[in-house]
Amino acid sequence: MDQSPLQASHARPDESSVWPDRIHAALKRNNISQVGYVPDNGHARLIALCQKDNEITDVVMTTEAEGPGLVLGATLGGKRAALLMQSSGVGNSVNTFSILKSCGIACLLIVTMRGEFDDFNPWQVTMGAMTEATLKACGFLTYRVERAEDVEDIVSAGCNMAYGSNLQVAILLAQRLIKRSKGAH
Amino acid sequence: MLDRREFVARLLAHRGELLVVTGLGTPTFDVNACGDHPLNFYIWSGMGCTAMVGLGLALARPDRRIAVITGDGDLLMGMGSLATIGVKQPGNLSVVVLDNGHYGATGMQASATAAGIDLAGTATSCRFRQVRSVSQIDETADARKMLHSGQGPIFIHARIKADDPPRVIPSRDGQAIKQRFLEASAKQL
Numbered sequence: 001m002d003q004s005p006l007q008a009s010h011a012r013p014d015e016s017s018v019w020p021d022r023i024h025a026a027l028k029r030n031n032i033s034q035v036g037y038v039p040d041n042g043h044a045r046l047i048a049l050c051q052k053d054n055e056i057t058d059v060v061m062t063t064e065a066e067g068p069g070l071v072l073g074a075t076l077g078g079k080r081a082a083l084l085m086q087s088s089g090v091g092n093s094v095n096t097f098s099i100l101k102s103c104g105i106a107c108l109l110i111v112t113m114r115g116e117f118d119d120f121n122p123w124q125v126t127m128g129a130m131t132e133a134t135l136k137a138c139g140f141l142t143y144r145v146e147r148a149e150d151v152e153d154i155v156s157a158g159c160n161m162a163y164g165s166n167l168q169v170a171i172l173l174a175q176r177l178i179k180r181s182k183g184a185h
Numbered sequence: 186m187l188d189r190r191e192f193v194a195r196l197l198a199h200r201g202e203l204l205v206v207t208g209l210g211t212p213t214f215d216v217n218a219c220g221d222h223p224l225n226f227y228i229w230s231g232m233g234c235t236a237m238v239g240l241g242l243a244l245a246r247p248d249r250r251i252a253v254i255t256g257d258g259d260l261l262m263g264m265g266s267l268a269t270i271g272v273k274q275p276g277n278l279s280v281v282v283l284d285n286g287h288y289g290a291t292g293m294q295a296s297a298t299a300a301g302i303d304l305a306g307t308a309t310s311c312r313f314r315q316v317r318s319v320s321q322i323d324e325t326a327d328a329r330k331m332l333h334s335g336q337g338p339i340f341i342h343a344r345i346k347a348d349d350p351p352r353v354i355p356s357r358d359g360q361a362i363k364q365r366f367l368e369a370s371a372k373q374l
Contacts, residue, residue: 034244057273059244059272061266061269066237068234069231069236069238070241071241072234072241073241076238076363077246077370078370078371095231097231098230102230103359103360104360104363
């Protein structure tokens with residue numbers, strides 16, 4: 001019954017479902033060696049790709065608020081780190097995001113959106129509606145991705161901005177994009 | 186009960202190449218009171234994040250030993266990070282909590298540990314490999330040895346007096362502290 005996220009996509013290897021592979025490739029090209037995440041359905045395939053990659057240390061966190069600390073620590077050790085989270089996790093992390101800006105720490109944050117497009121749970125709408133504004137207030141540059149064919153270009157540009165200039169960059173993956181690839185919530 | 190300044194000074198004596206991350210508030214002042222050091226990274230915001238900074242650093246630098254020195258308030262706010270550390274089992278990471286059962290920076294209100302919440306027990310539950318409680322100064326030598334040569338993840342629970350020693354304030358410039366730390370820690374041993 002249960003398929004792993006990687007197996008599931010072999011059954012449907014079209015572009016609409018393999019955009020996580022494009023993100024994974026961008027992480028590799030940019031020498032990102034730590035990926036912190038709180039599990040999310042939209043990130044399932046990317047998480048699985050990171051877990052089986054021997055050059056990436058994947059760190060499952062108990063709350064997204066732990067992520068900025070991980071990124072700061074990795075940077076102090078001369079490495080690059082990225083974070084994966086759902087939009088609700090942005091709200092959990094507001095105060096700890098402050099350490100990134102205070103210290104000029106490069107951070108790529110990849111956010112799967114909830115509560116914005118045909119979400120079955122209306123309680124998700126509240127945080128989803130304030131996610132991008134919150135990120136901007138926290139000092140992040142934000143880029144939205146609506147279509148699978150744009151993932152590679154936007155994530156690559158985001159990496160350049162973050163790691164080239166020690167900036168905090170958030171890529172917001174639209175719920176419509178995620179739903180198209182998953183066919184589910 | 187330990188005098189926090191004396192305990193931290195003994196812990197960090199002859200520290201060698203140890204990398205130290207300090208939690209915001211009094212633990213930062215305790216570490217700086219031993220003498221400012223380019224291998225200290227002082228955290229000034231993001232309460233609860235200190236142990237995670239230690240984890241990111243420990244994973245990035247498996248060739249070096251890392252000590253997180255923080256307070257009970259900071260660790261309580263990031264208590265889940267003990268589980269996150271337990272999953273990764275970094276052998277080069279130690280977490281030292283200076284536990285006075287109070288929030289020293291905000292007027293000495295009681296913290297959860299004052300009511301008996303047991304951080305050492307939490308660390309054990311989170312699969313820290315070695316957990317040591319210290320409440321007498323003559324126990325510091327063993328804790329110091331563990332910090333500098335033991336197999337991690339290590340958790341040292343220091344019961345300290347609830348006093349309010351003078352603030353010994355280090356740099357608050359995050360960019361400068363980062364740059365100094367990067368340059369000092371990049372040097373070959």
